[in-house]
Amino acid sequence: MIAKKPYLCRPMRISSFFTVIVCCSLGLFFSSCRSEFEKVRTSNDAKLIYEKATAYFEEEEYQKAQSLYELAISGYRGQKEAEDISFKYAYTFFHTGRYILSAYHFKNFSQTFSTSPKRQESDFMVAYSNYQLSPSFRLDQSYTKEAIDAFQLFINTYPESDRVEQANRLIDEMRLKQELKSFDTAKLYYDIRRYQAAVHSFENLLKDFPDTKSAERVRYLIIDAAYLLAINSFIEKKGERLEDVIDRADDFLKKYPESQYVNQVQTISSNSTKNLNQLANVGY
Numbered sequence: 221m222i223a224k225k226p227y228l229c230r231p232m233r234i235s236s237f238f239t240v241i242v243c244c245s246l247g248l249f250f251s252s253c254r255s256e257f258e259k260v261r262t263s264n265d266a267k268l269i270y271e272k273a274t275a276y277f278e279e280e281e282y283q284k285a286q287s288l289y290e291l292a293i294s295g296y297r298g299q300k301e302a303e304d305i306s307f308k309y310a311y312t313f314f315h316t317g318r319y320i321l322s323a324y325h326f327k328n329f330s331q332t333f334s335t336s337p338k339r340q341e342s343d344f345m346v347a348y349s350n351y352q353l354s355p356s357f358r359l360d361q362s363y364t365k366e367a368i369d370a371f372q373l374f375i376n377t378y379p380e381s382d383r384v385e386q387a388n389r390l391i392d393e394m395r396l397k398q399e400l401k402s403f404d405t406a407k408l409y410y411d412i413r414r415y416q417a418a419v420h421s422f423e424n425l426l427k428d429f430p431d432t433k434s435a436e437r438v439r440y441l442i443i444d445a446a447y448l449l450a451i452n453s454f455i456e457k458k459g460e461r462l463e464d465v466i467d468r469a470d471d472f473l474k475k476y477p478e479s480q481y482v483n484q485v486q487t488i489s490s491n492s493t494k495n496l497n498q499l500a501n502v503g504y
Contacts (some may be wrong), residue, residue: 257284266295270305277308280380286312303333307342323349344383347371351390357400364394393478399429403438410441414447418442440481447488451495458497465492 260272273288289309296302310325326345333339347370354364371387378384406421422442426435446468450461468490473482 249374261288261291266292270296270301274308275307277312280315282312282315286316303336303338306332307336307338310342310345314345314352317352317405319349319352322354326368326463340383343370343374344379344381344387347360347374347387348390351394354397357397358404361398363400368394370399395429399425399434402428407441408439410445413448415445415452418445419449436476436479436481437466439472439475440479440485443472443485443488448493450492455499456501459496462496462499465489466496491504 222254257272258270263269269288270292273285273292276282276285276288287310289305289312292305293302293309306325306329310322310329310470313319313322313325316350320436320458323346326342328345328351330339330342336342347367350363350367354361354367368391369492371391375384375387402425404420406418406425409415409418409421419442422438422445425432425438432438443465445467446461450465451457453461469485469492472479472485473489474484479485
């Protein structure tokens with residue numbers, strides 16, 4: 221039988237030794253930080269909690285600041301520090317991306333501290349929090365509408381504010397998003413051949429966004445959808461609808477004589493007239 225060689229312990233490499241030391245040091249450091257936070261959080265010392273929350277806030281450690289401000293609120297209720305706590309508490313939600321709660325707490329601040337010099341900024345942040353929630357134009361635009369309404373209220377309330385220019389710019393940005401949503405919806409109706417709904421939706425777009433840069437294209441699509449609706453209608457409605465198409469085409473050609481859609485609109489008008497004459501010839 222071959223005798224087994226005795227197991228020899230290899231000396232730890234110097235690099236591995238230092239790695240262990242560094243890891244242990246980091247572990248002790250972070251453990252110390254957590255211990256400090258927990259020590260403050262469980263201290264029941266309102267002043268210490270408030271001061272440390274503010275220190276965390278200034279260091280941009282918003283989650284820790286938020287946790288401590290939650291404890292400080294009750295301890296300073298009715299005192300002058302309550303204003304600063306509530307204001308920064310609202311900001312911790314904004315900085316951590318919790319915009320629904322951010323809007324809620326800024327609105328609550330404005331209602332609670334209605335005479336505060338920070339109210340103007342708080343009212344702006346209500347709108348700005350909703351702006352952050354505004355999604356892609358393809359999605360539901362409820363938060364977009366809320367943000368627009370809040371920014372408009374801000375402008376009406378603080379017309380001399382240096383934030384008015386920014387508020388107007390953000391409103392324009394979100395109005396464009398709403399316009400794209402309206403166009404996307406109308407175009408979808410057009411693409412799936414629901415022409416009556418398409419005409420109605422495109423017309424609403426022009427009413428809601430009278431300054432749209434897409435007016436020429438939208439009016440052309442209305443004419444095209446109206447024509448496709450007419451020729452696919454029951455005979456009883458076809459004549460009236462073809463006359464409507466011709467009227468729309470005439471208005472378009474007067475309004476946009478140099479349009480890129482002139483040839484298409486002239487063709488639609490000509491075909492509508494031919495179809496209308498055919499109806500007249502057969503007694504309709």
